[in-house]
Amino acid sequence: MPEAKTVTINMGPQHPSTHGVLRVECELDGETVVKARPVIGYLHTGIEKTMESKLYYKAIPCTDRMDYLAPMSNNLGFVLAVEKLMEIEVPEKVKWARVCLTELTRVASHLVWLGTHALDIGAMSMLLYTFRERELIIDIYEACAGQRMMSTYFRIGGLSDDLPRDFDKKVRNIIKVIPERMKDYEALLTNNQIFINRTKGVAVISAEDAINWSLSGPMLRGSGVKHDLRKANPYSGYENFDFEIATGTNGDAYDRYLLRLKEIRQSLRIAQQALDGMPEGPYRAHVPGVVLPPKEDVLHKMESMIFHFKIITEGFKSPRGQVYQAIEAPKGELGFFISSDGTNRPNRVRVRPPSFCNLAALPALCEGRLFADVVVAIGSIDIVLGEVDR
Amino acid sequence: MGLLKDIKNLLIGMKITGKHLGRHAITIQYPEEKWTMPERSRGIVVLLSDKETGELNCTACMLCMKACPTGAIRIDAPRDEVTKKRTLKGFVVDNGLCCFCGLCEEACNFCAIKMTPKYEFSTIHKEELVWDMKRLQEVGRDVDYVDTRKKKVAPAAKPAVAVTPAPAPVTDPPAPAPAANPGEEKKEG
Numbered sequence: 257m258p259e260a261k262t263v264t265i266n267m268g269p270q271h272p273s274t275h276g277v278l279r280v281e282c283e284l285d286g287e288t289v290v291k292a293r294p295v296i297g298y299l300h301t302g303i304e305k306t307m308e309s310k311l312y313y314k315a316i317p318c319t320d321r322m323d324y325l326a327p328m329s330n331n332l333g334f335v336l337a338v339e340k341l342m343e344i345e346v347p348e349k350v351k352w353a354r355v356c357l358t359e360l361t362r363v364a365s366h367l368v369w370l371g372t373h374a375l376d377i378g379a380m381s382m383l384l385y386t387f388r389e390r391e392l393i394i395d396i397y398e399a400c401a402g403q404r405m406m407s408t409y410f411r412i413g414g415l416s417d418d419l420p421r422d423f424d425k426k427v428r429n430i431i432k433v434i435p436e437r438m439k440d441y442e443a444l445l446t447n448n449q450i451f452i453n454r455t456k457g458v459a460v461i462s463a464e465d466a467i468n469w470s471l472s473g474p475m476l477r478g479s480g481v482k483h484d485l486r487k488a489n490p491y492s493g494y495e496n497f498d499f500e501i502a503t504g505t506n507g508d509a510y511d512r513y514l515l516r517l518k519e520i521r522q523s524l525r526i527a528q529q530a531l532d533g534m535p536e537g538p539y540r541a542h543v544p545g546v547v548l549p550p551k552e553d554v555l556h557k558m559e560s561m562i563f564h565f566k567i568i569t570e571g572f573k574s575p576r577g578q579v580y581q582a583i584e585a586p587k588g589e590l591g592f593f594i595s596s597d598g599t600n601r602p603n604r605v606r607v608r609p610p611s612f613c614n615l616a617a618l619p620a621l622c623e624g625r626l627f628a629d630v631v632v633a634i635g636s637i638d639i640v641l642g643e644v645d646r
Numbered sequence: 647m648g649l650l651k652d653i654k655n656l657l658i659g660m661k662i663t664g665k666h667l668g669r670h671a672i673t674i675q676y677p678e679e680k681w682t683m684p685e686r687s688r689g690i691v692v693l694l695s696d697k698e699t700g701e702l703n704c705t706a707c708m709l710c711m712k713a714c715p716t717g718a719i720r721i722d723a724p725r726d727e728v729t730k731k732r733t734l735k736g737f738v739v740d741n742g743l744c745c746f747c748g749l750c751e752e753a754c755n756f757c758a759i760k761m762t763p764k765y766e767f768s769t770i771h772k773e774e775l776v777w778d779m780k781r782l783q784e785v786g787r788d789v790d791y792v793d794t795r796k797k798k799v800a801p802a803a804k805p806a807v808a809v810t811p812a813p814a815p816v817t818d819p820p821a822p823a824p825a826a827n828p829g830e831e832k833k834e835g
Contacts, residue, residue, distance in 0.1 A: 548752070555755065568709050
């Protein structure tokens, strides 16, 4: 009797539902996936290496380009790591503004995920609705920083500029509008039998496996593990905010969908608290020689001008040492490891990207299941290839 | 029963789609209509000119060139052997390299370089993206800005300005320090 043969086919790298240029080598036995192997590297940009050759403040624009759907979170991770290295304490207002903006980033990132994930499964109109709401958040980026996606708003020791005048009004509008629109999303998907059939019991991972695969973010919490770095290891003043960690139970794609909707609501709640309690104060720390002094001082004080000149031309010397700072990005634990040899450039920057670590679990999610479920598995991980390859 | 429930749930979804059918489109008909950009918008880099004299504000202090993470700015400003002052000869921005991060604007102390809300600069050929000083100045002519430079009163500025010929800015900016560091530019590679 001839041996049963399997067929190997490539999904991607140019496939709309791989969310970028990911190739999945699938070994199929009929419709069943025997083996799935994600192949990455098509979007390799060498960001980590580029950062090593840049002064610390010049490396901030590099971070935007990793997870381009959540630029503010990337900025925050890197900036916090450098601040930890330099032992800079930022003003309260900066902390609260950062929290407010990164939570809005989480909402924007989850909205894109919701739209594209629904699109993969066949619900076309979701994409149009979620992008409409995301636009409101992108407008805030533009008003704050001047760019819609590559914001580069956070600086070492503060922000690039003060919050714009109508910031409060705009964010309050978002906090009011998005929960209303989310009722529409839920009516479209939550009870939709087609959506349920495609996602319930698909791409399951148990809590134990999730921990062993070192998953983080919604992938981990979807399996019922109550772990969130904002609570477990608060940074940037998160200990002052009152919010709940949303968790799932079954660890399937449907649970992760419900979980991300809950997270959007919690994020808006945090943003509301950040707005209500936003303290007055400077938008940059006063650390001569490390943080750029405000423009008014540069124009009128000689020493500020000298510091400005020195920081721009040769940066600042960092102490020898190594730091690791992790934040809870929309997709999971985003960590920046900086090793410094005492010069004005990092000796090594290593990023722990949530998408990359979560993508590693793809074989565990779809082996032994139908080929069509690979699409759902990739979608529910929520990957951004810019971050996977760096 | 289950089937009826499924159909009902599908119809609820269809109702939302139906609600949007009669709605007004939120898209803008681009070339005819345009979005008003916020004031901080980071679009094309331009060079600003003095509002009264019409000459460039740039003092060739080279800070923007050093702050640029991608090396999109190139400044040609040879130093005068006698007076040790730089005169601005050329200022080139390669828009193909520019990553629109805004660090150059943050570095500039003389209201000389600015990122504007303008964004239409696409070309057929890549070489046309490289803009020289003249073009940067022309595009920046109508850009409104707050002049924060410290105005020096005429007597103090007079002797220094008289030496340098036309291309140097008339109002001598208050900072001679940037030009007085000869060893700096080698470090940035």
